[in-house]
Amino acid sequence: xxxxxxxxxxxxxxxxxxxxxxxxxxxxxxxxxxxxxxxxxxxxxxxxxxxxxxxxxxxxxxxxxx
Amino acid sequence: xxxxxxxxxxxxxxxxxxxxxxxxxxxxxxxxxxxxxxxxxxxxxxxxxxxxxxxxxxxxxxxxxxxxxxxxxxxxxxxxxxxxxxxxxxxxxxxxxxxxxxxxxxxxxxxxxxxxxxxxxxxxxxxxxxxxxxxxxxxxxxxxxxxxxx
Numbered sequence: 001x002x003x004x005x006x007x008x009x010x011x012x013x014x015x016x017x018x019x020x021x022x023x024x025x026x027x028x029x030x031x032x033x034x035x036x037x038x039x040x041x042x043x044x045x046x047x048x049x050x051x052x053x054x055x056x057x058x059x060x061x062x063x064x065x066x
Numbered sequence: 067x068x069x070x071x072x073x074x075x076x077x078x079x080x081x082x083x084x085x086x087x088x089x090x091x092x093x094x095x096x097x098x099x100x101x102x103x104x105x106x107x108x109x110x111x112x113x114x115x116x117x118x119x120x121x122x123x124x125x126x127x128x129x130x131x132x133x134x135x136x137x138x139x140x141x142x143x144x145x146x147x148x149x150x151x152x153x154x155x156x157x158x159x160x161x162x163x164x165x166x167x168x169x170x171x172x173x174x175x176x177x178x179x180x181x182x183x184x185x186x187x188x189x190x191x192x193x194x195x196x197x198x199x200x201x202x203x204x205x206x207x208x209x210x211x212x213x214x215x216x
Contacts, residue, residue: 014076014078015076015079017078017079017082017083018077018078019078020078020081020082020085021076021077021078021079021082021085022077022078023078024081024155025155025156025157026082026085026155026157026158027082028157028158028216029155029156029158032157032216033157037215037216038160038216040156041156044156
């Protein structure tokens with residue numbers, strides 16, 4: 001699943017470790033999500049959306065059209 | 067100055083450092099327990115048996131040491147992994163599940179394969195420690211593959 005996590009993080013000048021700490025996950029988890037190797041669970045996706053104050057679908061894109 | 071490092075940690079980075087420190091302490095405790103188990107069994111071993119050759123009747127250990135080592139094994143193989151599962155995030159938990167699945171499949175498939183190869187005269191008969199090693203290395207290899215692919 002594609003996502004804009006890396007861009008959103010860069011806009012705030014956060015390191016992966018900074019974002020990981022704010023989400024209470026490991027830095028490796030942030031890296032895996034950013035590179036599309038791990039799809040976050042729904043609770044974590046909501047947490048990410050709340051942190052960036054955006055709807056989930058503006059951050060994650062599953063490639064499906066409505 | 068472009069390459070200058072940020073000297074003040076953000077709140078997230080500070081929390082990540084704490085998480086990494088906690089993980090290192092956890093690993094340190096695991097190593098100490100593993101080393102103690104190995105040290106005790108090595109220092110107080112009174113028999114001539116070997117786990118590898120399967121001659122169990124020759125294994126001998128002082129009963130008090132045996133109870134102590136078994137308690138440490140409960141901590142090392144049950145309590146610590148369960149506590150670890152509670153501390154790691156969903157990504158690492160997923161990798162751990164892949165590892166445990168690999169270990170389980172290695173035993174489920176490994177024992178009958180070993181048994182038929184023994185029946186065919188190609189291997190010695192299956193023994194408990196060999197089956198345990200199959201599970202352990204199956205788990206370890208699966209975990210490594212999961213980490214490399216992630």
